[in-house]
Amino acid sequence: MLVHNIITSRNGGANGEFKVRGDCRLDERSGASSSGSWVPLDGGLTAPSTMVAATALPAAGRRDEQPTQTRGADMTVVPRITLNNGTEIPQLGFGVFQIEPENTKKATLAALEVGYRHIDTAEMYGNEKEVGQAVSEFGVDRSDVFVTSKLNNAFHDHQDALDAFDRSLDALGFDYLDLFLIHWPLPEVGDFVDTWKALEKIYRSGRAKAIGTSNFQPHHLRRLLSEAEVPPAANQIEVHPYLTQDEVRSFDEAHGIATEAWSPIAQGKVLDDPVITRIAERLGRSPAQVTLRWAIQRGDIVFPKSVTRARIEENFDIFDFELSGSDMTSISELNRDERTGPDPDKFNRVG
Numbered sequence: 001m002l003v004h005n006i007i008t009s010r011n012g013g014a015n016g017e018f019k020v021r022g023d024c025r026l027d028e029r030s031g032a033s034s035s036g037s038w039v040p041l042d043g044g045l046t047a048p049s050t051m052v053a054a055t056a057l058p059a060a061g062r063r064d065e066q067p068t069q070t071r072g073a074d075m076t077v078v079p080r081i082t083l084n085n086g087t088e089i090p091q092l093g094f095g096v097f098q099i100e101p102e103n104t105k106k107a108t109l110a111a112l113e114v115g116y117r118h119i120d121t122a123e124m125y126g127n128e129k130e131v132g133q134a135v136s137e138f139g140v141d142r143s144d145v146f147v148t149s150k151l152n153n154a155f156h157d158h159q160d161a162l163d164a165f166d167r168s169l170d171a172l173g174f175d176y177l178d179l180f181l182i183h184w185p186l187p188e189v190g191d192f193v194d195t196w197k198a199l200e201k202i203y204r205s206g207r208a209k210a211i212g213t214s215n216f217q218p219h220h221l222r223r224l225l226s227e228a229e230v231p232p233a234a235n236q237i238e239v240h241p242y243l244t245q246d247e248v249r250s251f252d253e254a255h256g257i258a259t260e261a262w263s264p265i266a267q268g269k270v271l272d273d274p275v276i277t278r279i280a281e282r283l284g285r286s287p288a289q290v291t292l293r294w295a296i297q298r299g300d301i302v303f304p305k306s307v308t309r310a311r312i313e314e315n316f317d318i319f320d321f322e323l324s325g326s327d328m329t330s331i332s333e334l335n336r337d338e339r340t341g342p343d344p345d346k347f348n349r350v351g
Contacts, residue, residue, distance in 0.1 A: 076115050076319050081301055083233040084256040087210040089146050089179065091296060092316065093118030093303035095262070101127045107307045108134035112145070114316050120260075120303040122150035122183060123168050132172035142174065150183040150214055150236075151199075153350040156190040161198035169207065180208040181236055185220045188348045192220065193227050200230045210234065214262075215344040218251040225255060236260035237344075239300060241270045241291060244335040249300070260301040265291050267340045275334055279327050286314055293318045294331045 080088040094111035096104050096119065104127035108119060112134065121131045128149060135145050149172070155164035165180060180199060185192045199211040212234035213221070225231055235252050239245045239261035252259045270276055271287040280290045288304070292315060295302040304315040323331075342349075 076316060078115070078117070078319065079296075081258050081299075083210050083258055084231060085210055085233055087178065087233065089210075089234070089258070089301060090116075090118035091301050092116070092292075092318070093120050093146070093148075093301065094312070095120045095303035095305035096127050096131060097122070097125055097262070097305055099125075099127060099305060099307055101130050103307050104130035105134045105137075107305075107312070109138060110309050110312050111316075112138045112140075114309075114313050116312075116316060117144060118146040118148075118303065120148045120262075122181075123152040123164060123171075124150070124183060128168055128171040129173075132174060136173060146178045147172065147174070148179040148181065149177055150181040151195070153184055153186060153189075156182075156186060156192065156195045156350075158194050158198045161195050162201065165198075165202050165207070176207045176209065178208075179210045179212060179234060181212045181214045181234070182216075184215050184347055185213070185217075185344055186348050186350065187220070187345060189350060192216075193224060196224055196228055200228065203230055212236070212257070214260075215342075215347070217344055218248060220344070221251060221255065221257070231255065232257050234258045234260050234301070236262055238263050238339060238341050239295065240264050240266040240340075241273070241276065241294065241331050241334040242266050242336045242338040243340075244332055246335075249298075253299075258301060259299070260303070261295050262303070263340050264295050264300075264302045264304055266338075269340065270334070273334060275330050279323070279330070283321055285321060289314060289318050290323065290327075291331070293321065293323055294328060297323055297328060298332075 079091045081091050082088055094108065094116040096108065099107055108131055111119070119131055119135070121128050131147065135142065135147065138145075149168045151161055152164050155161050168180075169175065169177065180202060182192060182195055182199065199208070202208045203211045210233040211230065212232040213224070214236035216224070216232075216235050216237075221232070221235065235248070235257050237245055237248055237259065239249070239259070240263055243266070245259075249259045265271060265288055270291055273287075276287045276290055280287045283290065285293075288311070292302060292304060296318060306312050306315065
């Protein structure tokens, strides 16, 4: 069985990390027991027998629906999503929205130490520099950390977008980004298709491994897909139990676009919901862990943020339990179409 996971261990290997490079095959004799062994397929490392992955190689834009499990102390398996151009993105990441620049490096370093290998930032957050410093100081290969940034709303004109991307790379201290997004469609400000053509040029240069959108609704995406040469690899939208976004997510899936969920706990609003707290109490988990697990099992890419080490660890510790079908349904039925952020059809602020 082929597996397609990032394996990290906080108490083994250099910098607290144990890596299996490339796809590996689980020895069929061991099944899913802790006595399983790993056989490298491409000259990668052979993992110890206590490390067992339970996620098969996903199709493009999707992850396998088998539960992800952990085996061994302080070891976590994070599924990866294969985007529509073959780029792989860890399904769980660390977000830095609303983290002050002076706190960003410390928080990002803590996340990397815990095991996160996906960081989501944006030029408008004002903390790209500190994210880049943390990645550099942590000491792993640049290719081991997936980093996303987003275009500043003030730079949607074609050349402005190209120049803004260069500034993001300079701030981060990188020579490429893994994913670069148009942050908002800004329907009354400019032509997002022309902006997208600038991102296509960046993508073809190889300085962005994938490009995508953020806060785009189906009607924005229909126009983009009809005029674009490169389809978006991902669409980052607000998603949480009070805003399940079924229509947008279904459109994304039908067109091979991965959905990324920002504000996954609705800025804390869902954490006191009786449905979520009852499930959390029954499972011996926190409401945040239950909510993030709901997002993971729905197939969304998610990146909670915190500046508190204990919460950073808690948010990462969501791969050794699974929500039942009835739990998933109960949480999804909390939908109120209630946003914590702006409506993309009405938001046109550039400053």
